[in-house]
Amino acid sequence: DIQMTQSPSSLSASVGDRVTITCRASQAIAGSLAWYQQKPGKVPKPLIYAASALQSGVPSRFSGSGSETDYTLTISSLQPEDVATYYCQDYKGASRSFGRGTKVEIK
């Protein structure tokens, strides 16, 4: 099974800051990676798929990059409404593993 290692587990940043979250797969996943946002008490929402494709309706301040085993979610200018936990997920073949999540707070 593919293991997804996500870091950091939490972060605190100021409004307007650039925020980066990383996810490392235990083997190459050929860009088969998605990012989700889960706000407190809400259902997870997909933000990015295929490592860098923005889901419809997602603000352009969110972006994804990476290849092989290393992937990154970037929020270019953190907004108060971005307070949430973010998860990565691989989907290479039959594998569907989530990272442990990154809790993002406003400083």
Place this chain on the structure above:
Amino acid sequence: EVHLVETGGGLIQPGGSLILSCAASGFTVSSNHMSWVRQAPGTGLEWVSVLYSDGNIVYADSVKGRFTISRDSSKNTLYLQVNSLRAEDTAVYYCVTDVGFFDSWGQGTVVTVSS
């Protein structure tokens, strides 16, 4: 518009069984890949099982042999039979459309395993 509504959760004793249902509208369940994803209280997301449109099924190791995923085309509904429940199965269970990643989610149904 895709709409997923899960039902069937509740309080169940260890060793018990439940059938979770996911009624779908706006698309055809049998023509799409469908998964169940769960989230234990205060923790992260865990994928549970996928039922492919061709009928193939894959389970997470943590539920293999205890959970069974199925669908009823006439009702456009996805199911998850959960048997031999353990305390660690306590979670919100989400029904999701599966295109590799999970693009549509239901609101979830809560399963609590406790004596």
